[in-house]
Amino acid sequence: MVRDLGWNQVDTVYTHHDRILDFDVFVLVTNGRMQVVEGTTEYIIQEKEHLFLKKGLHHWGRPETLPGTSWFWVHFISPEYDSPSYKEHAPLAEIDFFYPDHYAYRFPMPKHGTSPFHRTLENKLQLLVEDFGKPTEHGMVQLSIQVYQLFLQLHKSMKEHSHSTRNSGKGETVAGRVMTFLMQHSDEDFDSEKLSNHLNLNYSYISATFKTQTGLSVIETHTKLRINKAMDWMRSTSLNVSEISEKLGYKNPYYFSRVFKKVIGESPSAYMSHFYKS
Template sequence: MHILFLGSIIDKIENHEREVLAIDTSIHLTADRLPLVRDIGWNRIDSVYTHPDRILDYDVFLYVINGRMQVIEEGKEYIVREKEHLFLKKGLHHWGLPETLPGTAWYWVHFNTVVDERVAYKEHLPLPELGYFYPKHYEYRFMMPKNGSSSLHQTMESRLRTILDNYHKVRDHWMTRSSLQIYQLFLDLHQAALKHEETSETGGKADTIAGRVMTYLVQHADRDFDSRELSSQLQLNYSYLSSTYKRLTGQSIIEVHTKLRMNKAMDMMRSTSMNISEISERLGYKNPYYFSRVFKKVLGEAPSSYLRHFYKS
């Protein structure tokens, strides 16, 4: 009987742990919407601190400048140490035990993420292969690093102090200015986290391969793509290169190469007096009609139509 009772308790604990692991606590931002600041502040405690037990309808960013803070979110404990941050997601239960040390000081930002539910946001950042941007290019989202530190944290305190000082200066569009500054800070934090992942032992090899492929494509954007030449230069199997690149960037090697060629075509249209046939030949397209079809497929308009956007003597 006791064994059955103990087994039932263990099953309940394991089920609870699985439920906690299944909860998505990550914070995502999008490229087409600002995180809207609700309020910003700074705090320092002189006695043992207990984090309030609550469920909020906004997201939270914490940055500890002295001491350490303990926070539990949906059963998972975080110890945020000096020069570390933590994001807390709205709608989730978080609290703390009386374990935050006296002398602990931190900055906090309360904000709301705004998402257009009609948009199917991409999960990959766009590659820097195009010289123009339509609204659809901004339809991607990115996940913020939940907790930890990075190279950016060395200047985090001074940046947050400046933002907080500006926040208290009431002026035109002050709330929008604060949201812009926080968004810039979050973008830099995301970039710093990406660089850390690229230099880590686990992810560095694959990310380096993606970078080498991109370098090759940029250097060979004025001619037809040759998979055998790429494979030979990188000394790796093309199937492996192709699948790795697609997984990391969300685009195929052929797609990116084609976009790079169209980017070169646009540069020539803007900066030279060459006609469409000459540009087509310069980029390795033997048939200008085929070049025009590819251009329209990538950009949504014919090259003759695109040329009319520019003033030329």
């Protein structure tokens, strides 16, 4: 939720304010460089770099920000979600059914740095500054949505930039290879030995690494992929529950129905009743 935002430029040596805020701050330096300390950690924000400052921490600086330095800033408030149901991993893109718990996750923003996206960030922020304060209906809501989208783009760009500037280690490739295998075998029962042989890795290592990177177990992901395929057939075909169960390799439709209800929260027939079919 945006509190305020703007642009600033200094003509003399600048010292960052000594303060503790009850809101978060986003800074993008567009020219020069800025020095700021958060708690006991010093940051030098170079041109086309950003920094997030977290609320409740002591922010201060020394007279080291160069004359001519300019920057955009956004002051915003992040709701506090202390619920243990909020996951630390984003949902897997391949599992695309959306229920309320799909959105119950949090993700960390990149604290400090730059990426190719930062080259266009200045223009995007300039447009937001021009819109800020205009007397339009729902203006601050629209502005907050735009800032949220901007932060999502920043998150994606920094993640992609990080992957492209360093070699992926063995562990980082496991989740992708597992997902490829599971998607190719979503119409059959899970076979840990088959997966282990395919990846030429110990299954205990595969299982632990996948869980760390995705927040889900391999078996849980395989089950959700199967149910996802079942849901797609329910939406787009005239197959009945028994036919779908058989196509997915379940031993009997009653077991399939139990699994479906456990994952989705309602029976296959109840789910199918939501769609308009001739």
